[in-house]
Amino acid sequence: MNLRFTKMHGLGNDFVVIDAVNQSVALSPDQVRWLADRHRGIGCDQLLLVEPASDSAADFRYRIYNADGGEVEQCGNGARCFMRFVHDQGLTDRRALTVQTLGGPIELQLEDDGQVTVDMGPPRLEPAAIPFQAPARASVYPIEVDGQEYRIGALSMGNPHAVLTVEDIERTPVAELGPRIEHHPRFPNRVNVGFMQILASNHIRLRVHERGAGETCACGTGACAAVVAGRLQGRLDERVRVSLPGGDLVISWPGENASVFMTGPAVSVFEGTIPL
Numbered sequence: 001m002n003l004r005f006t007k008m009h010g011l012g013n014d015f016v017v018i019d020a021v022n023q024s025v026a027l028s029p030d031q032v033r034w035l036a037d038r039h040r041g042i043g044c045d046q047l048l049l050v051e052p053a054s055d056s057a058a059d060f061r062y063r064i065y066n067a068d069g070g071e072v073e074q075c076g077n078g079a080r081c082f083m084r085f086v087h088d089q090g091l092t093d094r095r096a097l098t099v100q101t102l103g104g105p106i107e108l109q110l111e112d113d114g115q116v117t118v119d120m121g122p123p124r125l126e127p128a129a130i131p132f133q134a135p136a137r138a139s140v141y142p143i144e145v146d147g148q149e150y151r152i153g154a155l156s157m158g159n160p161h162a163v164l165t166v167e168d169i170e171r172t173p174v175a176e177l178g179p180r181i182e183h184h185p186r187f188p189n190r191v192n193v194g195f196m197q198i199l200a201s202n203h204i205r206l207r208v209h210e211r212g213a214g215e216t217c218a219c220g221t222g223a224c225a226a227v228v229a230g231r232l233q234g235r236l237d238e239r240v241r242v243s244l245p246g247g248d249l250v251i252s253w254p255g256e257n258a259s260v261f262m263t264g265p266a267v268s269v270f271e272g273t274i275p276l
């Protein structure tokens with residue numbers, strides 16, 4: 001078959017987005033890895049499948065695959081691209097949508113300026129829900145990597161995140177430390193690893209080593225996780241500008257039990273077909 005796809009990005013975190021409402025699509029992990037391959041396929045950090053909802057309370061179901069072929073629970077930048085995609089493709093004209101994901105339902109709003117705001121739901125802070133091995137919930141956990149102790153925040157935004165605070169993000173060895181923490185035995189499902197430099201209580205810089213994709217230009221759930229971790233440590237305001245290598249997101253979180261809101265852009269780059 002010829003598979004129709006759209007190449008999109010949110011702040012340079014790039015996606016192959018597939019309409020599985022009007023095409024019947026079942027991809028093996030090998031096919032996902034090939035489509036995501038930047039040399040032999042189309043190339044992307046994540047592949048997104050847009051499906052009809054299986055739950056009557058939702059408008060669509062949105063499935064997320066990392067470049068390594070694994071299906072995962074949540075993707076913030078992908079959620080904004082999802083909203084742009086369903087409008088561009090004429091799958092809906094509603095500007096407020098409820099969407100099913102593996103990580104739970106999320107609410108999306110298409111803003112008048114074309115940006116998308118996503119209600120990502122409340123963060124999950126209990127270690128078992130992340131999942132992370134720790135005797136009790138804490139705002140900072142010590143973790144040992146190659147004989148050295150680091151201090152991390154750990155939480156789930158539907159998907160698992162570890163957040164380290166660093167002095168200078170340019171000089172942080174993201175490519176070395178990121179994979180060591182991603183595969184740390186205390187994270188049984190692996191973890192996304194954010195490195196946050198706090199510039200002010202309302203502005204951080206962030207680089208993210210993503211589980212199953214490596215360092216990306218931006219990570220939406222990573223930005224949410226960094227703000228939650230920073231707020232739990234008493235260092236950030238309710239509304240924070242998050243500067244990622246690919247651009248800025250605005251994240252707000254009132255606190256415990258409340259939803260995290262993310263606002264940012266979503267861009268469509270080109271459409272194509274590829275034989276499967």
Ligand SMILES: N[C@@H](CCC[C@H](N)C(=O)O)C(=O)O
Pocket residue numbers: 013045046064066072073074075076077078159160192210211212213216218219220221222
């Ligand atoms: N790029 C994403 C997150 C994608 C999934 C992540 N790599 C995982 O394995 O959980 C975002 O924008 O949130």
